[in-house]
Amino acid sequence: MQKIIHNGRLVSQDQPLFFASNRSFRYGDGLFESMRFGHGRIYWLERHLSRLKMGMEVLQMEIPDWLSEPHFRHLCALLELNGPTRLRLAVFRSGEGTYKPQNNQADYVLEATPLDQTLYPINEKGLHCDLFLEHRLSGSKLENLKTANKLLQVLAARYASAQKLDDVLLLNQKGMLAEATASNLFLLRDKHIFTPPLSSGCLDGIMRSLLIETGRELGFAVKEKDLSPKDIREADALWLTNSIQGIRWIEFFGQTEKVSQKFNHGPIELFTKKLNEKIHQNE
Numbered sequence: 001m002q003k004i005i006h007n008g009r010l011v012s013q014d015q016p017l018f019f020a021s022n023r024s025f026r027y028g029d030g031l032f033e034s035m036r037f038g039h040g041r042i043y044w045l046e047r048h049l050s051r052l053k054m055g056m057e058v059l060q061m062e063i064p065d066w067l068s069e070p071h072f073r074h075l076c077a078l079l080e081l082n083g084p085t086r087l088r089l090a091v092f093r094s095g096e097g098t099y100k101p102q103n104n105q106a107d108y109v110l111e112a113t114p115l116d117q118t119l120y121p122i123n124e125k126g127l128h129c130d131l132f133l134e135h136r137l138s139g140s141k142l143e144n145l146k147t148a149n150k151l152l153q154v155l156a157a158r159y160a161s162a163q164k165l166d167d168v169l170l171l172n173q174k175g176m177l178a179e180a181t182a183s184n185l186f187l188l189r190d191k192h193i194f195t196p197p198l199s200s201g202c203l204d205g206i207m208r209s210l211l212i213e214t215g216r217e218l219g220f221a222v223k224e225k226d227l228s229p230k231d232i233r234e235a236d237a238l239w240l241t242n243s244i245q246g247i248r249w250i251e252f253f254g255q256t257e258k259v260s261q262k263f264n265h266g267p268i269e270l271f272t273k274k275l276n277e278k279i280h281q282n283e
Contacts, residue, residue, distance in 0.1 A: 003079050003112040008066065010078055017109060021096040028149030029101070030092030031055045034244050037076065037085040038118040043279055044243060045069055047206050052091065055145040061093055062104050075110055084115040086244055092148065115244075119276045122268055126251020127240065129180070131229060132156040132168035137179075137201030139172045144204040157181045163255070167240060172201045177227040183240035183248070184208040187227060188266045190236065197224040207241040214274050218267075237266030247272055 002013045011017065024030035033052055036043045046069065053063055065071075079085075088111045095102035135152050137143055152170065160168045160181065167180045179185055179202040187194045193215045196202050215222040232238065238250040249265040 005075055005078060005110040007107055008075075018107075022092065023095070023097070023101065024090065024092035024148045027099065028147060029059070030090060030148035031059065032091065032146055032148060033087075033089045034146075034242070035087040035089065036115070036244050037081055037087055037112075038083075038115075039279065040076075041282075042072060042076065042087065043282075044206050044210070045072060047209070048089075048243075051146070051204060051206065052089070055147070056091065056106065058142070058145060059093070059147075060104055061091075061106050064106055066108075079110075079112050081112060084118040086113045086115050087111070088113075090148070119279065120246030120272050122246075122265075122272050123248045126249050126263070126265060127166040128252040129160075129167045129169060129238075129240075129250050130163065130165055130253065130255055132159055132170055132181075134159065137170055137172040139174070139199060139201040141198075143201040144198050146203060153181045170201075171229075174226075175228065176200055177229065177231070178202045180240050183242045183245070184211075185227075186211060186239040186241060187231060187235045188237040188239065189234060191220050193220050193222045194225045194227060194231070195222075196227055200226065205241065206243040207246065210275065210278075211239075211241050211247065211271065214271055214278075218270065218274060233261065235263065237263050237268075239266065239268065246275060 004011050004013055006017050031052060033048045035048050049067060049069065053067060056063055090109045091106050093101050094105045094107045135155060137152065156168050156170055169180055169185060170178045172178050176196065177185060178196050178200040184202055184205040184207065185196060195208065198204055212222050232253055238253065240248045240250065247268055249268050250263055253261045
């Protein structure tokens with residue numbers, strides 16, 4: 001059962017929260033964070049709040065007092081979370097108005113949905129992915145933010161579903177790899193790990209920064225680099241990362257398994273173990 005908090009107040013999931021004039025509904029005037037809860041706390045909370053504050057500054061919203069770690073610990077207690085949970089925090093500009101806002105204050109909705117596992121699992125069966133070519137990212141700095149406007153990702157996810165793929169990779173206007181529909185991309189070759197730079201238009205992902213740090217701690221050469229689809233052919237492994245699912249490996253890349261390139265999972269067990277150890281260290 002889903003639990004919801006609206007501006008600090010616990011509400012029923014079937015209770016209306018706002019009117020049609022809501023700015024996030026009308027214009028995508030907002031941001032969101034997807035966070036994982038377990039062991040009595042939100043994993044990587046400081047990083048999530050830091051990214052959210054940065055996004056609010058870019059969107060010229062006022063930074064509210066409730067955007068703090070103590071307040072979110074209070075919200076978790078209010079939700080009475082007692083197991084692994086996915087938290088989705090939506091922050092949007094309050095008031096009405098047209099494109100010009102009436103004010104720059106922020107409201108929020110926090111949704112809690114149960115998860116199956118407390119720690120990050122490893123996908124036993126590798127993903128089957130391909131490229132999404134119909135629309136491309138612009139490479140704008142706004143795309144580094146987790147904004148309420150994700151139309152390209154929605155269309156890409158629909159395409160993946162129609163093609164019976166697990167996910168697709170998005171390109172930017174230069175034809176370079178950027179990200180998947182809801183994950184950052186990592187390409188592994190020998191002891192080298194590559195990921196598209198933020199200038200590609202990819203999300204400034206929480207797990208992206210964690211994996212870059214973890215890779216260097218484990219002795220890998222990690223580099224942010226422009227990657228083309230041709231680089232996929234030379235990879236030993238391809239990973240997708242986000243803060244809810246951790247690291248997932250791609251097994252097949254191409255339209256069908258019979259004509260696609262096949263990859264191994266790489267040192268995913270080593271990296272996942274290290275990430276889960278970091279969770280325990282922060283208890």
